[in-house]
Amino acid sequence: MTEKNLLAAFKQTAFRGVGHGPRTIHALKESLSDLDDSLESDMYGKGAIIEDFQKKITQVLGKEAAVFFPSGTMAQQIALRIWCDRKGIKRVAYHPLCHLEIHEEDGLKELHQIEPILLADKNSLIRLEDVVNIGEDIACLLLELPQREIGGQLPNYEELVAISAYCREKGIKLHLDGARLFEILPYYQKTAEEICQLFDSVYVSFYKGIGGIAGAILAGDDSFLKESVVWKRRHGGDLISLYPYIVSSDHYFEQRLPNMGQYYDNAKELAGSFNQCHGVETRPVEPVSNMFHVHISSPKELVEPLLISIYESTGIGLTGNLRENDSGGCYFELSVGDQYDHIPKEGLQKVFLQLDEGLKAASSSR
Amino acid sequence: MTEKNLLAAFKQTAFRGVGHGPRTIHALKESLSDLDDSLESDMYGKGAIIEDFQKKITQVLGKEAAVFFPSGTMAQQIALRIWCDRKGIKRVAYHPLCHLEIHEEDGLKELHQIEPILLADKNSLIRLEDVVNIGEDIACLLLELPQREIGGQLPNYEELVAISAYCREKGIKLHLDGARLFEILPYYQKTAEEICQLFDSVYVSFYKGIGGIAGAILAGDDSFLKESVVWKRRHGGDLISLYPYIVSSDHYFEQRLPNMGQYYDNAKELAGSFNQCHGVETRPVEPVSNMFHVHISSPKELVEPLLISIYESTGIGLTGNLRENDSGGCYFELSVGDQYDHIPKEGLQKVFLQLDEGLKAASSSR
Known part of the structure; x- marks a missing residue:
């Protein structure tokens, strides 16, 4: 089970717990849409x-x-x-x-x-x-x-x-x-x-x-x-010309700066759910921003297939990139953005249920 | 008469002998218009x-x-x-x-x-x-x-x-x-x-x-x-993400690579007209690409107001940036692009007539 498969499974999910959605050219098109064509570079x-x-x-x-x-x-x-x-x-x-x-x-x-x-x-x-x-x-x-x-x-x-x-x-x-x-x-x-x-x-x-x-x-x-x-x-x-970056920076600065408090609150909520799963601890335990790391005590090769099966059964993705940590387990980074509020709450409950059960099974099988 | 005034007058012309037109965000919008929003960064x-x-x-x-x-x-x-x-x-x-x-x-x-x-x-x-x-x-x-x-x-x-x-x-x-x-x-x-x-x-x-x-x-x-x-x-x-530059590079590469021969021919034609004006010599005399420099034996402070008056009376701009050369005159750079074919030919004839006469008058007044 390679990391590439995890990333592929992540990219196929309908909902993602992280970020503002896939990085596509839509972001640039949206930034430009309200601007007049004659605006000078x-x-x-x-x-x-x-x-x-x-x-x-x-x-x-x-x-x-x-x-x-x-x-x-x-x-x-x-x-x-x-x-x-x-x-x-x-x-x-x-x-x-x-x-x-x-x-x-x-x-x-x-x-x-x-x-x-x-x-x-x-x-x-x-x-x-x-x-x-x-x-x-x-x-x-x-x-x-x-x-x-x-x-x-x-x-x-x-x-x-x-x-x-x-x-x-x-x-x-x-x-x-x-x-x-x-x-x-x-x-x-x-x-x-x-x-x-x-x-x-x-x-x-x-x-x-x-x-x-x-x-x-x-x-x-x-x-x-x-x-x-x-x-x-x-x-x-x-x-x-740096304007492609400037217009998009300005556009999303205006749009998302007011949301930082919401991202932060959502991160705390999400971290709380992770911390209730077997062998999982977030760093920090209570986030101080929209981001945190999720450390799992089970090794990467056991967690990857578990995450893939969760993505496939719930349509919800958590990460496409799992890394080994210093204590024999693995971890990934989460940054909460616009996507979090789009996830069906029942779906998210299923994710954590499956994660908890899967990790319990993984640790007892070792 | 400052260079800023020359640039301002140049920017107000309806037709420009150089380049592909004003650098505006239109270029980026056009590059993106045929691409699907879901295209990944x-x-x-x-x-x-x-x-x-x-x-x-x-x-x-x-x-x-x-x-x-x-x-x-x-x-x-x-x-x-x-x-x-x-x-x-x-x-x-x-x-x-x-x-x-x-x-x-x-x-x-x-x-x-x-x-x-x-x-x-x-x-x-x-x-x-x-x-x-x-x-x-x-x-x-x-x-x-x-x-x-x-x-x-x-x-x-x-x-x-x-x-x-x-x-x-x-x-x-x-x-x-x-x-x-x-x-x-x-x-x-x-x-x-x-x-x-x-x-x-x-x-x-x-x-x-x-x-x-x-x-x-x-x-x-x-x-x-x-x-x-x-x-x-x-x-x-x-x-x-470098894609804003990549999509526009690709778009205009496809669009303009086939035009390079035309730009080159136009540059030779345009240089020929300049070389018939009093005290003007292009470098090279016959261009070997779409670009050349126009050297004028009269000093910058006399040429600038002349160019501004030509821009205002013909609506055709040649340059927004006049520089002093080593021999007491001045020069500017021209790069022929899409714009050249949009200029009315009679208008261009007037430009060169006025330039020739103006430079004759300038040199006899010294």
């Missing part, structure tokens, strides 16, 4: 279509300026590079499961010769204590809120404030990997501006909870963003 | 929508493999980086007005620490003699066909063959900046494959003569492209 970062959106997000984040990038990978490497250049120290600190460390083919090291110090155990959040004990001078600390690879965990707000104050005192720039910033506002009960004021630079994504096509915003002070535009060109990201 | 370089297009262009270029990139800036830096890494020499050679040298904020040097040797005088083409006389060992020679910044000039085919043979003999990789490759095929009377077989790696663009939204293809052998995908991720170019 941006041209290498200029033009109303990009400048207006940058201005809007600048205000949402409460920063001086913001620049639209094709990707967060590009935006964040550039942010760290600028802070390193300013301090004359090519050293930063971040979590061992930071996106830059595990998903970017070492671009930060290969293109920018920046050395990262990995803070905290990979299964834990970065705490104030970790920052205080770094021991070496660094240009920048990157915090990812929520910490995606450990289920989207969050420090409490007071600790964030303390880390921010410490960094300012020590002359360490604080950068926010806010790929899922909008998704955590309901938990913190803060505005984006209130969170962002703790940070010197901020990256936000428009295709996670917002559900756009692709694209990112980097925000901070004016001179920082001016410098980032030079690096954006160097990276090959200053495209003649 | 690419996902980080995988999926039929990107793989099929890569396969198609691989065959057009007669190479082993091809990868779609968001920009040529990214694709070409990466190509040179790979060739440099393979040879263990961080030195390449290209023209002084190469895109990498003048339009990319020194990305090649800043991100890849690659040192370029500038070949030939900036107003001339790179000749075989220049290559033979480099004197230092280089990993790669980049040739841009046509050489855009000098009006889109081309060496003859025999000289290309000789440069290619020399590079192979000396173990120098030959890279083609083919941003306008499709535009030069009518002049050479060769297929893209015939041109590309002279080169080890090839970049082509989809928003020059093809008129897509943005995007580029890098082609070459399998192992080269596999390596390029790693660098694409490092640069932040491995977007979750």
Whole structure:
């Protein structure tokens, strides 16, 4: 039973517990449908279509300026590079499961010769204590809120404030990997501006909870963003036209930002159902955003056929991608979006019933 | 009279002698209109929508493999980086007005620490003699066909063959900046494959003569492209979805590739009309693609108001961007596309009459 089969079975389900539905070109068509054909393209970062959106997000984040990038990978490497250049120290600190460390083919090291110090155990959040004990001078600390690879965990707000104050005192720039910033506002009960004021630079994504096509915003002070535009060109990201990403970012930002509280509530409900199943524990146990990880104590090769049979009998899909965890079991990631409210509630009850029974049977057969 | 006024006047013209019309979101809407809403997005370089297009262009270029990139800036830096890494020499050679040298904020040097040797005088083409006389060992020679910044000039085919043979003999990789490759095929009377077989790696663009939204293809052998995908991720170019650029590249590739001969013929006709005007000479005198530069011996501050008055009285625009040249005059670039055939011929005659008379008056008033 290969992962490909799980993905195929997942794609054939009528209802999915996660996200905003399949990624098809419908999303782009819908974003364009209300716009006039004569709307002018941006041209290498200029033009109303990009400048207006940058201005809007600048205000949402409460920063001086913001620049639209094709990707967060590009935006964040550039942010760290600028802070390193300013301090004359090519050293930063971040979590061992930071996106830059595990998903970017070492671009930060290969293109920018920046050395990262990995803070905290990979299964834990970065705490104030970790920052205080770094021991070496660094240009920048990157915090990812929520910490995606450990289920989207969050420090409490007071600790964030303390880390921010410490960094300012020590002359360490604080950068926010806010790929899922909008998704955590309901938990913190803060505005984006209130969170962002703790940070010197901020990256936000428009295709996670917002559900756009692709694209990112980097925000901070004016001179920082001016410098980032030079690096954006160097990276090959200053495209003649970024508008396909901008119009979809804007469209779904307007549509889904008000739903973040609902996604969060649904995630807590969904996690509660998982946690009642045999040998299942979500991380965090109670989600702090729309996302969480589902850890199952049974091994992947037993869980995969079970999930496939559940998908086939209920028409409801949970994930297309099951990964092994460190304790001999397996896990998957869930991000709640528009799809959750479309699932028939009786169907979902059947899913958890079958999952619970199947996992009981699996564990007793071992 | 500022350049901004010239651009504003140009944008108000009903007919334009250049390009495929204003860059508006219409182009993207048109590209999507025939596609089914359920068509799946690419996902980080995988999926039929990107793989099929890569396969198609691989065959057009007669190479082993091809990868779609968001920009040529990214694709070409990466190509040179790979060739440099393979040879263990961080030195390449290209023209002084190469895109990498003048339009990319020194990305090649800043991100890849690659040192370029500038070949030939900036107003001339790179000749075989220049290559033979480099004197230092280089990993790669980049040739841009046509050489855009000098009006889109081309060496003859025999000289290309000789440069290619020399590079192979000396173990120098030959890279083609083919941003306008499709535009030069009518002049050479060769297929893209015939041109590309002279080169080890090839970049082509989809928003020059093809008129897509943005995007580029890098082609070459399998192992080269596999390596390029790693660098694409490092640069932040491995977007979750590149399909907005891919569908428009494909749409306009199909639509406009057959028109390249017509664009070329029109460019020759248009250049002929310019060359009959007082104090005007095109570069090249006879175009070898759809593009050329128009050099005017009168200074920019006299030509700008003349062009604005011509645009206003005829409704026909030629350029929105006039630049000073080295000999006290000014010049602009023209790329012929779909728009040319829409211009009323009598209107165009009036344009050249007024231009000729205006420039005569301007030169006698000095």
